[in-house]
Amino acid sequence: MKLDKTLEMLKELTDARGIPGNEREARDVMKKHIEPFADQIEHDGLGSLIALKEGDTNGPKIMIAGHLDEVGFMVTRIDDKGFIYFQTVGGWWSQVMLAQRVSIVTRSNETITGVIGSKPPHILPPEARKKPVDIKDMFIDVGAASKEEVLEWGILPGDMVVPYFEFTVMKNENYLLAKAWDNRIGCAIAIEVMKQLKDENHPNRVYSVGAIQEEVGLRGAKTATNKIQPDIGFAVDVGIAGDTPGISSKEAVGNMGEGPQILLYDASMVSHRGLRNFVVETAEDLGIPYQFATMAGGGTDAGSIHLSGTGIPTLAICIPTRYIHSHAAMLHREDFENTVRLLVELVKRLDTEKVKQITFE
Incomplete structure (x- = not known):
């Protein structure tokens, strides 16, 4: 519209x-x-x-x-495989975070897309499925093969990580989602x-x-x-x-x-x-x-x-x-x-x- x-x-x-x-x-x-x-x-x-x-x-x-x-996140660490760990900035509840798309904004203002990783239910034992994942154990996957590749893209600790979502006017046009x-x-x-x-x-x-x-x-x-x-x-x-x-x-x-x-x-x-x-x-x-x-x-x-x-x-x-x-x-x-x-x-x-x-x- x-x-x-x-x-x-x-x-x-x-x-x-x-x-x-x-x-x-x-x-x-x-x-x-x-x-x-x-x-x-x-x-x-x-x-x-x-x-x-x-x-x-x-x-x-x-x-x-x-x-x-x-509310968002800040890059704190990049491991050898290129997975990115982060600190929450503002109040988050862990259950709304897994498998969500995020945007990492580098110091040169380039935007790099990532997703907060999650385990498939197929490999989770029944008791694990009932427990929320600790935020400290979560990571962001930007589709990199190594730490060196992530660094080459300009991602560094301290970079801003922002939730990604498209502004949406709902079917009832008074309801706005963003x-x-x-x-x-x-x-x-x-x-x-x-x-x-x-x-x-x-x-x-x-x-x-x-x-x-x-x-x-x-x-x-x-x-x-x-x-x-x-x-x-x-x-x-x-x-x-x-x-x-x-x-x-x-x-x-x-x-x-x-x-x-x-x-x-x-x-x-x-x-x-x-x-x-x-x-x-x-x-x-x-x-x-x-x-x-x-x-x-x-x-x-x-x-x-x-x-x-x-x-x-x-x-x-x-x-x-x-x-x-x-x-x-x-x-x-x-x-x-x-x-x-x-x-x-x-x-x-x-x-x-x-x-x-x-x-x-």
Whole structure:
């Protein structure tokens, strides 16, 4: 099918390769799409992208942050037969990894295809079939005859290894399947908010951020926040969709297509009460669907944003997404659109008086 401009942007963002510490390709795509709507583009010292849209230059600073990095792997060792061993970069569950195709990106930016090797079931004893394979025992096969051949191709320890998957619009065209939704969808939201504000007056300064190294400790959000020193922070990320078989309501409650998730609590942050109430009131005023969510483990860039400086009222707004931290995840286009709509309206309402009210609520 022919992709519209929004889908083309989403495809370019998710196709880009960028594990933590190697976000340049994804950052370049984000810059390409946000530059026409920004008054200024900067970077922090680690490489996060910071785009500014001026409204009232005396108004509060509003930060909207998605993170550029995706979970992936790093080459650590090449054995004599040319098989490649690796370190996970970001959180992986071993059962989603075997026999999956990957792309190794060399220092010269050449892409070499590989597959995470797996044993055929024919040679596995019954007890082994029931046990997950340890990640430390996994390897990548690039179809090389020797270590020397792998080295000749330019593959070296430290090289980035990225899951391979083709961006796919499903039969129901609201359902979008891709790698790296975590968290290129947050970057897309930050782009789209700025696009929709291009010809709008707003009583503040808006900073759309593509943060780096979220998956290894919310790092880029910390440095970007220190540079911006915002008055209000929003982290936009994926949330966990609880609408598939095997997930109970105790584990996750978000449903795809029923609106953005307002994250009440995770391991990195308790949401700011005043900002949360303001977001809920705005969504209800506009009839924008929303859901509440909690995560006992994990966190978002909001965890770093809210602790910067002397403390910043911060909220994480998430897109319910299936199958995150794997080769392919799925989300709903209307959730993306409703999140953009909500954030645009929040920006329009966040003047100095409202920020002061929120901060001390």
